[in-house]
Amino acid sequence: MTDPESAVERARQSAAARRAQGAYPEPVSTAQPEPESLVSADKLLQWALIEPDVRNVRSTRRLGAPITALKRVLLRLLSQYHDGLIAEQSRFNAHLLITVLRLQDRVEQLEQRLPREGGER
Amino acid sequence: MIVHQILSGAGLHDAITTEALMFRERFGAWGWGGGDFAARIGAGIDGEISPLTRLRAEREALLLLHHSAGAPGLTELLSLPNRKLLLYHNVTPAAWLWDHAPLVAVHCALGRAQLPELVRRVDLAAADSEFNAAELRARGARRTEVVPLLVNRDRLGPVPAGMQGGDPTRTPTVLFVGRLSPHKRQEEVIRTFSLYRRWRAPDARLLLVGDPLTVEYAEHLRLLADQLAPGAVSIESGLSDGELGDRYRAADVFLCLSQHEGFCIPVLEALHFGLPVIARPVGAIPEVAGDAALLVEDRDPAVLAELLHLAVTDLPLRAELRRRGRARLALFAPELVAARLRAAVEATASPRTRSSSTDRDVRDVVDQAS
Missing domain, CATH: 3.40.50.2000 (Glycogen Phosphorylase B;)
Known part of the structure; x- marks a missing residue:
């Protein structure tokens, strides 16, 4: 019997033994790393420009194809309104982001100057 | 006693909604009144949970705040004179969700940001696990209680x-x-x-x-x-x-x-x-x-x-x-959990709670219940 406390160690040994015999040729870890809690500037720029994918507009009901078609027709009919809305929001997002990035650069520059100025005193 | 439960969101297969409804059954059995409210209500549970806008909290009513995501109107709720019990279920870190569901991520980020204010302004902070309680303490709670999730396993059949x-x-x-x-x-x-x-x-x-x-x-x-x-x-x-x-x-x-x-x-x-x-x-x-x-x-x-x-x-x-x-x-037997819940609610209702002497008072009540 394998007691629960030694089960993981036994699995490790078994995996190593089987790998030595040619099993499990895949990379040792396929797990993805946890996402960063702070979003990068590149990612923010990507998100700032809003580009809804019309393929995501659909009905999730059974036999929902006619409803999907109706929704997409409605979107097409309202495209002038939505295009204007998206353009205005994207413009605001992009300018806000650029302003934040400029401020970030200025803060970094100021931080770099601080020790030198401190030393001159 | 009147206990109103407030959820940030309610859904048909949502564990916290299910728990809130089970709490309500217990409250009814204990002779307590009140209603259940949510800021966002999904399809399929109409009638069981009411929109938060319908909440009219009597002065003597206690508010039980289930927290698992950003709650709109939280500031107004916290400014009510009623006694308040926070039950923290944790909030999914938004970092996992930004790429897949931006709006859900926003709710999660907001939920985490609201935690310090919640902790500061409730009369008693509780969580459904020690892991969650530790987070409450890290956000400023002086003391916390643990009320594990009330799970009705019998509903799954034999x-x-x-x-x-x-x-x-x-x-x-x-x-x-x-x-x-x-x-x-x-x-x-x-x-x-x-x-x-x-x-x-x-x-x-x-x-x-x-x-x-x-x-x-x-x-x-x-x-x-x-x-x-x-x-x-x-x-x-x-x-x-x-x-x-x-x-x-x-x-x-x-x-x-x-x-x-x-x-x-x-x-x-x-x-x-x-x-x-x-x-x-x-x-x-x-x-x-x-x-x-x-x-x-x-x-x-x-x-x-x-x-x-x-x-x-x-x-x-x-x-x-x-x-x-x-x-x-x-x-995690339902009767044990229910006893801890009742003790936490009664401790919150007690006017002595939240003073410097409350730590011992609440602990006594909860220990007796366990």
Whole structure:
């Protein structure tokens, strides 16, 4: 019997033994790393420009194809309104982001100057 | 006593909504009144939960705030003169969700940002696990109580008599139950399962049960499953309690590789059905599963695949885990949880709570209830 406390160690040994015999040729870890809690500037720029994918507009009901078609027709009919809305929001997002990035650069520059100025005193 | 429950969101298969409704049954049995309200209400639960805008809190009423996501109108709620009990269920870190469901991520980020204010302005801060309570203390709570989730396991139907699974003639079935969401790591479950199937059990099946974060994410998981283990993976959503019970009864092992859990009801449900549980020791899982689960930190999927094989085929190991699981479940018996809940509510209602002497008063009440 394998007691629960030694089960993981036994699995490790078994995996190593089987790998030595040619099993499990895949990379040792396929797990993805946890996402960063702070979003990068590149990612923010990507998100700032809003580009809804019309393929995501659909009905999730059974036999929902006619409803999907109706929704997409409605979107097409309202495209002038939505295009204007998206353009205005994207413009605001992009300018806000650029302003934040400029401020970030200025803060970094100021931080770099601080020790030198401190030393001159 | 009048207790109004307030949820940030309510949904048909949502664990916190289910718990709030079970609390309401208990409150009714104790002769307490009040209503249940949510800022956002999903389809299918109309009538049971009312929109938050309808809340008219009598001065003597106590507000029980279930916190699991950003709650609009929280400032107004906290400024009400009523006594308030916070029950913190944890909030999924938004970082997992930005790419897949931006609006849900916003609610989660807001929920975490609201925590310090909540902690500061309620009369008593409680959480459904010690892991969650520790987060409350890190956000400024001077003292906390733990009221574990109230889980009605009987709703899932009968548990099969005798030893479940481990039959060499039976197709091994691996199960995971949880929202189809990046932080639950169903991708890693599928990758691990594909190796297990390839090297240990060619006819094995994987059941993934849970409502999807988005239709697109569910589709992504289906594509991955079709690529790595074609025809061997079932992904199911919107199951009734009876159907969910059937999935547990059909399973041989429960594999949870989730990276964030404030409690994890499915682990308890798997123990209830006598399934061996393999899980990551993250969040509240170690305190919920205790020594009744195989907790594994290894990232090597070969180790996980071998552990699956062991958990399915080693009958004495299964029997020992089953025995430990029964002991573990006793700690989360509904009557014990209900007693802790009642003590926490009564302590919140007590005018002495929140003064410098309340720590001992609340502890006395809760200890007596336990």
